[in-house]
Amino acid sequence: MAQVLKDEVRERIIVSAKQELLKNGYKDSSMRSIAKGAGVTAGNLYRYFTSKDELIKTIVGDTLLRINEFVKKNTDDGVSLEKDDFSWQIQKSDLTTIINDLGDELVKIYYERPEEMLILLMHSRISAAMDAWLTRLIYYFISQMIDSYETTAIKTAVTKSYAASIIGGIREIFVSDKLDQAEMTTAVRIYLSGFIMMIDASAKRK
Amino acid sequence: MAQVLKDEVRERIIVSAKQELLKNGYKDSSMRSIAKGAGVTAGNLYRYFTSKDELIKTIVGDTLLRINEFVKKNTDDGVSLEKDDFSWQIQKSDLTTIINDLGDELVKIYYERPEEMLILLMHSRISAAMDAWLTRLIYYFISQMIDSYETTAIKTAVTKSYAASIIGGIREIFVSDKLDQAEMTTAVRIYLSGFIMMIDASAKRK
């Protein structure tokens, strides 16, 4: 029984937790119902995950790491989840490439671990750090491209706004379950290229 | 006086609930603390609102109505909150005007009822119906402009994605408390005009 069963149960718990999280979100997913969904007693669940938090982090952790690694690699270690300030300078000409690569990578990750990715994107409160980081990262990408706006406040607001948009939009694409991987890649590319144009146009305004 | 008093208390409850909701979200806002913030007992609160759900719907309802009315007016009653299918045809040439008007209107509503608007946008789970509707509405606007994509699935996905983006982005602008109304109007216009260009460009792709 020992080893095999354990892994199986662990897997069942994770599967059940994913379902719960996707359906109800963090706060409305109870350890009891997750356990029940996994055919396990609540007490036993704690043999596998020592807390609700750990369970969620386990589910989402690898995916988070993957994203972080990609970002690090593509920014010469100038940008990362662990750092608070980014030392990386991007060339205007590289933006399209990088953003497209990011899009491709995200789709790839999504296709490997769709639920994890969605949980990550939907319940961003789960790891507020990652949320802040992603926003800041995209914010960084975007702010490089914009030099003139009516006021700094406006610039900041619009830039942040685009950043939030992008995350929300990508999530939305992932949610649409009718796309195969190739289509999804295309959709994300179209979506992101739109943003590049938009930012470009915005930058040239006034 | 009885009536007057009642209305005043009702108002205080709503004010308190708004604060709580904005600060803590739905699940973490307790009826007790809402009541306390209103200088009312929890028991008494239930004389004004029969449940937590009703309270939230009350708060957000008017704003929802306002948006709906604007939309109806600007689509010759072809689009509305109540209908499931939209019978309205928009001309490509009108899109800029309409979207800009929508942006202006949203800012106006936001400035009249900032909390309600933010609650509406942030805690969309509160009334999933309204969420779906707003998405569908913008989706409708956008999908009018796009005629060719690799596949219908892609078209649907990207369009939905833009719709979600727009909501997310506008929310983000509203959240930045450093803008006065004029600046906010500008920011939203810039933001939305970016989207028009984006959609336009996307439509011409392939």
Added chain:
Amino acid sequence: MAQVLKDEVRERIIVSAKQELLKNGYKDSSMRSIAKGAGVTAGNLYRYFTSKDELIKTIVGDTLLRINEFVKKNTDDGVSLEKDDFSWQIQKSDLTTIINDLGDELVKIYYERPEEMLILLMHSRISAAMDAWLTRLIYYFISQMIDSYETTAIKTAVTKSYAASIIGGIREIFVSDKLDQAEMTTAVRIYLSGFIMMIDASAKRK
């Protein structure tokens, strides 16, 4: 119902808690059983005391304060529960008076609030601070009187030992429920005077 009942219930909870604590100690006293003993639901108990800790502190708090005040008054504010180091110098000749006064006061407090006092003395873990403080205080008293021992280590050990003894012994006197207040006062005096002699004798050794 309002005010009267509330106070009565509160009282019932405290009474029940005292019984539980005296019988089972802190760890084995459950909020459930305390509530049950008070004829109250566990949920309702939390309307009166926001946590197990607060409940215990409420029970024991006043008594703790009383002791602290007495000590402060009798040491010219040189010794107190709040301070970590004592700035107070005691005269050898005053020791008897002070220790006797302390004994009298403790008996007085015990007779006002016997359960609280016992809970304080028996379950010292409840307020480890107070435990450390009392030990330190008595330790301070005693160490003033002893100047020569084989080694410092021995001196320290024996002094601490006396301090612990005194607390344990007084507790034991309090526990014997057959004494009236006058008898108890006498018993404590006899007990404490024994210690004074003992310390004196110990100090003169070698």
Added chain:
Amino acid sequence: MAQVLKDEVRERIIVSAKQELLKNGYKDSSMRSIAKGAGVTAGNLYRYFTSKDELIKTIVGDTLLRINEFVKKNTDDGVSLEKDDFSWQIQKSDLTTIINDLGDELVKIYYERPEEMLILLMHSRISAAMDAWLTRLIYYFISQMIDSYETTAIKTAVTKSYAASIIGGIREIFVSDKLDQAEMTTAVRIYLSGFIMMIDASAKRK
């Protein structure tokens, strides 16, 4: 080998349990962590000890026996753990010798099995019977020496009080880990001789 292995494991469990008990006390020592500390699974632990209670009694049992044997030997079998009433008469002149011998013996036992002794003294709740017995024993020693007090109640109370003091005090000496065996013997002697004087003086009062 089977037997050997078993004994070794048994020993490891006991060692681990001792550590836990000394650090955390009875209630906060979990069977799981005791097992873990012994490099054993919780399940297997139950093959060696059928319950938490039995485990603790096993740990403390030998030491208890040792004390009992010493006491029996020194009281001509008049006092023992098993008896409820003591038939032994002690001569005033022998008290010093006996108490000193008791002190020496306790130190000796402590140095042979320090943890067991401390557990015995600290967590007296573990075996309330032994607690009562030790108190009664010392109580017996002491009560022999005291013939006149205000009332019998006072006499009983003070005597019990001294008994409890002695146990508490000796525990305190044992806890101070800075003493070697010789020093500890001295400390205990000083401590106990103080008590003899005290009791003597008390006896002469009034």
Added chain:
DNA sequence: CATGAATGAGTTTTCATTCAT
């Protein structure tokens, strides 16, 4: 002899809601 998975009753605490007054 040993494992470690599983249980079940326990713990403290929170909260929407009801109800007697």
Added chain:
DNA sequence: AATGAATGAAAACTCATTCAT
């Protein structure tokens, strides 16, 4: 119209103990 006491079900988590293997 209002109070505030009370409920009951739920939450996360712990732990002694059992049992199939």
